[in-house]
Amino acid sequence: MLIKRPPLAGVTENDVTPKHLYLNRRKIMAAGGALALTGLTSACSAQEPAGTPAAPRVSNGSLDFSETAYRVTDGDLTPYDAVTGYNNFYEFGTGKDDPARYADAMTTDPWSVQVDGHAERTGTFSVEDLVDFNALEERIYRLRCVEAWSMVIPWIGVPLSSVLERFRPTSDARYVAFETYLNRSEMRGTRFPVLDWPYKEGLRMDEAMHPLTLMAVGLYGEVLPNQNGAPMRLVVPWKYGFKSIKSISRISFVSEQPPTSWKQSAPREYGFYSNVNPNRSHPRWSQASERIIGAGPFARRDTEMFNGYDEVASLYAGMDLEENY
Template sequence: MHQLKDRGFDHRTPSEITPAAVYHARREWLQRAALGLAGAGLAPWAAREAFAQGGAPGKLAALPGARSAVAGGLVMDKATPYDDVTSYNNYYEFGTDKADPARTAHTLKPRPWTVSVEGEVKRPKVYDLDELLKLSPMEERIYRLRCVEGWSMVVPWVGYSLAELIRKVEPTGNAKFVEFTTLADKAQMPGLRSSVLDWPYTEGLRLDEAMHPLALLAFGLYGQVLPNQNGAPVRVILPWKYGFKSAKSIVKIRFVEKQPVSSWERAAPQEYGFYSNVNPQVDHPRWSQASERRIGEGGGLGGLFTKRRPTLMFNGYEPQVGQLYAGMDLKKFY
């Protein structure tokens, strides 16, 4: 079993890492904000920094958030360029190639949208998207994201802790797990014609994992609403787990007593476990997990020429989440 270590966590301030050349990008963002593009009543720090570090975002509606105060919520690695974040995606409902979602997801209609919260809760409710957006103040979290195939990104997400919604609906004493269900509409999602998975896509967490402050209910990235190919209009982000655990385009959140079976567990249980925590010591049967490539650092072809870097336990979030798994055999419960 992997021994958990307290490696600490050093939060540098943005002023210590932002190069002088970024100054001009900030000025451009401020000019955009002066024209009313930054949104009302939300702190612009995060959108400003994200814009500066990763290049100009697209032309979607602005959704900035205040600087995150959550421990581990601001990774100071260089942000992955917006173009890479929005063009190199795993979203099988829109195709199995990494370039498919950006090409085909224009058919998704992110409004109107509702999310049904049900099961073992005292206050079940069908939330309209606007209700969810107003449930808690928005933050920007700069998170690492690690894919099981061996590539990684650093993305400025906008949202708030999933725990805010969970507390609102008041889980009963029988609630031990949370199950997420993605939209499954063949009219909007051409990938559903494929039998690669049983649809709809489902994922699950233990309740304590879902309540962890780093578990993010995300509505945007780079200071704007989520692009369709990145899981619009609402998804979860679980930065210490492999990316497929972070369910996209969520339409149902169900609280249950028994551990749910996720889509990839059902499709290939020998390859994908329920926890799917990033662990360099547990390889996927077809890929080593000991190292990774950071998208956007090595030219084209998905960063195939990028120098590999060592994979960090829990994707570098061990100081924050390690105690969730204290005493567990992390090779058995992968």
């Protein structure tokens, strides 16, 4: 297993997320949207031996890690250039390099998110209203894509549960639905009917509230680049990457299973749950192994059930996971 995680039972949140990061978003945005990687690359380099302790500091005080080690056991972090240069974000084009080429056209500050549905508190909120920027954590999660490739990324964010709890969802909220920002003048890919825009995703409420589910606002010590889903995106590590919706502009608490873009587009290929399951092949290719991006053209690994995150298996007890794909 590439990502080593302590079991959830009987541990604290500090055990689940071994690093804590304090990130002043306004200071970063005023500085041009990114922190310099000076002082960080020694801890996050894809070439560093696994498990090396690190306590990087940045002189402007915006970044501060506690003295803990990355929990990587038999693999390296994906190089930063690969993480930010090889993306699926069809709003900017279907090529893997299209998002990095064109996503700068998207305006991400200011940003507003509409929250509606079965919750006591609804309305329009800023990113700062939703995310506690004094409680950011860094988590190393694998992003596994349905095209049979994967990356290992140090994400920065907060548990999604801490975001959703602010709105006090009612008992009628059985699912949570998300929509991606849509602006055809800024997002050249939406001028073509590749999907039914805006992009839509959803989770069952217990999936959304699971401690592993992250609302990310950064990676590799930086604010999220536009091509990676700025200013806020989901990271659901046991599901295929398209479930980790980017550039979220709407959150809805709903009682019925919400429509999702890829299930609407190709229901035979993409189900609502979209858990990583090597036992159910995609109709057009095998899911048994995956290519490791940034590790050479022939680097592959076997695909693990739930992407190796066995902690979530209990969410699907009694379900046929080939039928509920």
